[in-house]
Amino acid sequence: MKSTKISSSFLSHKFHLPPKSSQHLFLSSSSLQVAPADESESETSSISSPLYNLLPDAENPAKAVDLVCSALKPGNLIRIAGRKAEISGRPLTSSEISRVLLRCQSDSRAALSFFDWARKSFKCNGNRLDTLNYCLMVHILAWSSNYSQAMEVLSDLVRMTATKEDSVFKGLIQAAELCNWSPVVFDMLIRVYIRSGMLKRGLRAFQNASRIGFSSNVITINILLNALSQENHFSKCWEVYDEMQRIGVSPNSCTFNILIHSLCRSGDLGMVDEFMEKMEEEGFEPDIVTYNMLVDSYCKRGRLKDAVHLYYIMYKRGIPPDLITYTALISGFCKAGNVKDAHQLFLGMVHRGLKPDSVSFNTLLHGYCEEGMMHEAKSLLHDMIRDGVGPDDFSFRKLVEGFRKHGRLVSALNLILEVQKFGISVSQDIHEHVVIALCMDNRPFAAKNFLDRMIDNGFEPNMVIYRELIISFCNCSCVDEALRLKDEMEEGKGLKLCLDTYRSIITCLCASSRNLEANSMLQEMINLGLEPDAEICRALVVGHCGDRNINEALFLLGFFARKYHVFDMVCYNRVLRLLGEKGNVGELMEFQENMMKIGFAPNKLSCKHVVGGLQKAMKDHRNYI
Structure with a gap:
């Protein structure tokens, strides 16, 4: 390798070198x-x-x-x-x-x-x-072809000078005046910047190197183009491509595929044909990667006719579609609601000797579930197992969602139990998903039975599972089952209830006229440091009003307002209504005055209850006379 010397006057004209x-x-x-x-x-x-x-x-x-x-x-x-x-x-x-x-x-x-x-x-x-010491070391290692060690030293320098723009590039230029060196160091700098997540600096290093006459190799430029495309800097991709042509670096098929991918990601499919013509003029034929990107992009944007047209073009040009091509087309047909054609395409793929993988199976499975074709989805799951392609979390999640969407959630539960008999492993995430789905479907007993099976198989339920189960039991007015589950959770698992869980239990207890138990539950949650909200206040106050326990309702209304700043007008008006029904004007007006002092503001309904109470008092008085 020949030594490269750089003119000091040339460098000083191009860069202001940093002081030593x-x-x-x-x-x-x-x-x-x-x-x-x-x-x-x-x-x-x-x-x-x-x-x-x-x-x-x-x-x-x-x-x-x-x-x-x-x-x-x-x-x-x-x-x-x-x-x-x-x-x-x-x-x-x-x-x-x-x-x-x-x-x-x-x-x-x-x-x-x-x-x-x-x-x-x-x-x-x-x-x-200092930077010059590092840059000299990088040049020495690169000149000796110790590229991996040079990259390590350069990476350390980039981290060290993260806040200094262009300092590394200038340091490499300065060091090049003193020792043998190779332009490969600038390619290395671009790669280190990209690897370190400093894409803008990598682009700037490429531009600086080009400006002073150093051409990066096509592999480094492809790395830069791909990074820009992944970060959606599509216009910068074309700036780099134009600069690449200006400095005389010949693109390869990878370059063109990255740029086509950039066009697809940006949605500028109208420019694809023009660019492919230019690509072919320069002697590059589209390969399987090119076609797959285009087919996938057309399918994602609903242009199925264009995707299918490319599918036939591939055969004409002697490029048989592969598994990726078929999977993209199947996904496109499923998204368009044309699951029947997607199914035929899947069969055609198998007929041509391609073995479906989990992605292609799951793509069609998702299409079946979205269209409510659960029998076909279940049959496809069996085909997966038969072909040795193990269903994953995505497969089971889509099946559970599909069965639930069409009111057949128990079928999903039975399907999971069935596949487990064949030795198929089902993750804890899916078990938890089924339990939560059953709870949301108001099937807490089925969910609890399934949870017991989970525990027998070694799964440990977490706080989320217990919360959903308790809330589901309460929604079904099964508060005793909820309380038993609470005891199991606290005593057996050492878990503590959250605010949502306490709210559900207290609301359910009050709805069952078990207000004293609800009071105890309120005290328990306060002792744990949880602050009750307006919904809990409403459940308790309305519950005690339902039992005509006016004193407890009055106490709770004032307690929530003073300590937790809960001013719930539903509670206020419910107590006001109960006092009005008694017809005791003195109590009614005293309550009104006290509540206004602590922050309650009567509304239209409040006035109606006060008027009703006054009318009741007048009527009672007339009857008494």
């Missing part, structure tokens, strides 16, 4: 030490004093670089630790670190040994090597 760092490295009789970054360079100049020539080499600071390089000669690597002890203590400047690296550039192993040691020493002292 003033970081230092100390050499002492005990260890190499880090000097602070603000150490004055004046100390460095004093090292060149002629008087130092009168000292022995081991005590002469001006000989430090020579001594280190001597220790790093082949065969002497293990002597560096002992050799450094002979060197008098004083700082080794950043410039001298660079000189050591430059004098060792023909031996990348020795240079890397010194660099790694210096980097660790700096880190221990809270400092770090």
Whole structure:
């Protein structure tokens, strides 16, 4: 590999190179030490004093670089630790670190040994090597074809200079004036930026390299194009492609496929035909990857006729559709509600010798479930098992949702029990999904039986499962079963109820006129640090009003308002109505006054109840007279 030299005047015209760092490295009789970054360079100049020539080499600071390089000669690597002890203590400047690296550039192993040691020493002292030191090391390793190690050093430098725009690129340019180097370092920099999630800097590095005459290779450009496409920077993809043509880098089939994929992702299918013509003019024939991207894109956008047309074109051009092609078409037909044609396409795929995988099976299965064709879906599940393609969570989830959607949730439960007999593993997520679906379908007893089977098989139900079961039992007015489940949950599993669960139990107890138990449940949840809400307040107050327990209702209404700032007008009006029915004007007006003091504001219904109470009192008075 020939050395590449860069004109200093050319570089200075293109870039303002950064000033050299003033970081230092100390050499002492005990260890190499880090000097602070603000150490004055004046100390460095004093090292060149002629008087130092009168000292022995081991005590002469001006000989430090020579001594280190001597220790790093082949065969002497293990002597560096002992050799450094002979060197008098004083700082080794950043410039001298660079000189050591430059004098060792023909031996990348020795240079890397010194660099790694210096980097660790700096880190221990809270400092770090400067950008030029790193860039020299990268060039030395890349020139020696040690690309993986060069990438590691470059990655470390990129992390170190994450807040400094273009500093690494400028450092590589500056270092290239001093040592043998290869333009491959700029490709490496682009890749490191992309790998580190710094896509914009990767793009900028590509643009900077192109501007000063360095052409990235097609593989690096493809990596950049793909990253831009994945991040939806579609216009930038075409900027890179135009620049690629300008600097004379020939695209390959991968380049064209990435750009076609970019067009498909952006929805600009109108430009696809034009670009494919250009692609063919440059001697590239669309391959299976190209066609699959187009078929998939057409199907996702509902252009099934275009997708099917491409399907036939593939055969005419001697490119038989593969599993990906068929799966995309099946998905397109299913989304269009044409499950019958999707089924025929699936059979045709099998007839042509292609073996369906879990994705193709699940695609058709999803189509069946969406259309309510549960018999066909169940039959397809059996085909999956017979062909050795194990159903996954997606398969079972779609089946459960399909059966539930059409009011046949118990059939889903039976299907899961059936496949387990064949040794098919069903994950805990699916078991939990079935339990929750049964609860939402108001089938808590079926859900509890299924939960018991889960526990027998070693599954551990979590808080979500217990919550859904308790709420479902309460919704079905089965509060005793809910309370038993609460005890099992707390005593057997050590779990605590959440606010939703307490709300359901308290509401159900009040609806069953078990208001004292509801009061106890309220106290329990408060002791656990849970704050009751308006719905709990309403259940309790309305419940006690239903039992004509006016004193408890009054207490709870005031308690919720004062402590939890719950001002529920349904509760307020319910108590007001009960007082009005008694016809006691004094109690009625006192209640009204007290409630207004703590923040209640009567509404139209409140006034109606007050008027009704006054009328009742007047009527009672007339009857008494």
